[in-house]
Amino acid sequence: MHYAYPSRKNSNPPRYLPRTSRLPTLRRRHLKPIALFGLGILALVWFLSSGGSRTGSERKISGKPPVVLVTVFEEKSDNAEYIRNIKDNRSQYAEKHGYGTLFAEVGDYDLGGSPASWSKVVATRHAMTKYPDAKYIWYLDQDSLIMNPRLKVEEYVMGTSRLEDIMIRDLPVVPPDSIIKTFSNMKGDDVSLVITQDKDGLAVGSFIVRNGEWAKFFLDTWYDPLYRSYNFQKAEMHTLEHIVQWHPTVLSRLAILPQRAINAYSRPDRGEQYKDGDIAVRFAHCRGTGEKSCAKEAERFSYQWRTSFNSH
Template sequence: MVRRSHLKTILLFVLAIFGLVWLFSGSKLSGPRPITGKPTVVVVTVFDDKYDNTAYSQHIKDNRIQYAEKHGYGTFIAKAGDYDLAGAPASWSKVVAMRHAITKFPNCKYIWYLDQHALIMSPNSRVEEHVMGTQQLEEMMLKDHSIVPPESIIKTFSHLKAHDVNFVITQDRDGLATTSLVLRNGEWAKFFLDTWFDPMYRSYNFQKAETHALEHIVQWHPTILSKLAIVPQRAINAYSTVDHGAQYKDGDIAVVFSQCSGTDAKSCANEAERYSQRWRAAFGANH
């Protein structure tokens, strides 16, 4: 009798140990999958439907593809019409496109969203070094800096370190600028994009749609603010004109046509042509 009770206790103890091992090993298996960094960066651009299959859109695509091929990056080119925005402005498509790109390239390390009205001008500038390199980012980050200029009471964290940053963005004279931004892939990125794309924000009549929604989220959600770095505009988002932001200078990684329109002398196609020979020459010289 004593031996049987001892044997039963031992068996129950062994089963409990196996159960705990299975439980903890199962939780590890269900945790975040390691990111291999292949490709290191995915360049994301979304075109309004009116630019689909035009000479202008092909010009922009060629620019993205040549840059990505040089560094072994991925490209994700989408149309705003690919996504159901439930009546929200087409500019919201950038948010869901970034989320889509992460699904298609789950092992990429960074997403670089660059607006359709922009060109990459510096072929040798690598995102993981030029923007996300630890020393470079540490030097560029604007700490204790108002989110919405000139004097928003909500400011970037003064103690934030480069290795803690998951989201890099710039400002122009109006506020946060969403025409060029870099996002570190991972569980936080998915959470952030899902939060930004929440139907409540899309249905709210923000004057600048997703841009003002982002300003609201950043200022009221410390979980997002604690991972955000604002860098000087020319670092990733220089403008072709000086009207409401820092103007492009030779050597900047990209130029954004911030004031271009659909037609006339200020058309986006004409703006792109101003820089076409320069970027093609720079890329050709580095092949």
Template sequence: MHFAYPPRKASNPRPYLPRTSRLPGLRRSRLKVIALAGLAFLALVYLVARPSGGRHGAAGRRPPSGSPPAVVVTVLDEKLYSTGYLDAVRENRVQYAEKHGMLPGCAGAVGGYKAFFANVGDYDLDGAPGSWTSVVAMRHALTTFPDCRYVWFLDQNAFIMNPKLKIEDHVMKASKLDGLMKKEFPVVPPDSIIKTFSHLKGKDVDVVFTQDKDGLSTGSFVLRNGEWAKFFLETWFGPIYRAYNFQKAETHALEHIVQWHPTVLAKLAIVDQDVINAYSKKTNGVEYKDGDIAVRLAECAAVGPEACEAEAQSFVQQWRKAFRNS
């Protein structure tokens, strides 16, 4: 026989006995002093061990060394796209990483960029759509490269076109971000009452997104490594958001988080699309032009993988030529 709750104990309570003073007053006083000293010690331990509130978390924890300076993360759907197309995507990321194989002033290949690939189906999403893989893959990349400085997520329907541009200079450099980020700007266009912070400085930004005509875009964004990044990804991947059945899954979940959680908005910058997320067609956003760091085939997925592969051919030729000449 199974019980929903433990069976009750026997209902025969002991008779009430008034408390008596068993300890002399002096002994009670000493115990009080010991108890207070113990509490003071625990408080000291807490103050030493608690998170410092800074970007990298616990006091005394070594911040990321910046090796590698950036990791490019891409999620591939091997059941949807052909082997030839995905090989071109992999080649694009690997060659870009190899172009930035060492940090200036460093001997050898220390600090080279890295390319990180995950596949749809690699992680347990607890029934959520496969597009949520991008969030888990970012978290996995931070675990694999705990000393990296930045993680750049780039959709499989995108190609890096300008190998000369580096994420840490082109996007995340504080002085550059000060001029790039949109302040007092609606988080979800066109008229969200929640806007980016007017006083935010580039040095305090931990994640950079763009917008298209539909809202925030999750196809290309940059995240700075640190304790806040882990908090952000854990929040975004929270079970309540995965189970809510948003129309656009992780994208609409992100828009909800940004508008309702100031701790996220306080670290977020929105930049123009062509900074990291230009589109192959201007129907739904800013169109790619020569010199932009990347191009996304944003609309082909709605038609089918064959459309993406056909549209990608000219861009594959372009980036290969650009990489050879760089």
């Protein structure tokens, strides 16, 4: 069984100090659990007041553009050509389908001392502000390439019938044996967050959110300072695993897809390996230098994506 956070948190307990008052100690001990309980109550109130689904009172989104691609780049990169290749890949795909793009750098956001990987959450929220009428936001990590220009996100991934065909129901949300599982009766129209799993757990390098009030709530909850203060071992990844297990408001809108749907890997050691025809490939856990560097991994696929894009 997976526990929500104690087993995945780096802990450095303070030295024992004599207590002068039992009440302050109790307050310190229960402060964070009480705060987490409060967040859960607020989420439940929101869930009940919204009827657990999209309502007619929510602002209608025109779907222009239908999708926004979001990628956060490292500020310092030893390979400018590699970065240009990634940006060119996103731009060509977006131009072909009339999508928007948001390219950001880690330094664009004040993360309050949190690890740089949290910038993906802030950038996705930023995209919703910049493109308020976009229907979907697809966050895709820097170390990845879109490979199939024919596939549209709104159809191939987020289409109602497509989601109902491929979403994995009754699946432990944190592998291998979380007692919390994806809903067995989920409908495609109810899905607002799409993600995959790899051998480590929820794979946050590629995910899609349906724009709207729920997405704002979700991203703001994910980035909540209280969760970031827990210093989870894998930062935003373990925070998300905690949220989907403890908050039905999030779980009720979550669909976990087969990994290759949006998140195939260039090598099989961490998850499902890319095959021709998949929408994208990620160089998961690639390195800065050497034969397994991100730039070297990209070389294996760059000619292929450019040839494919030029032929369609």
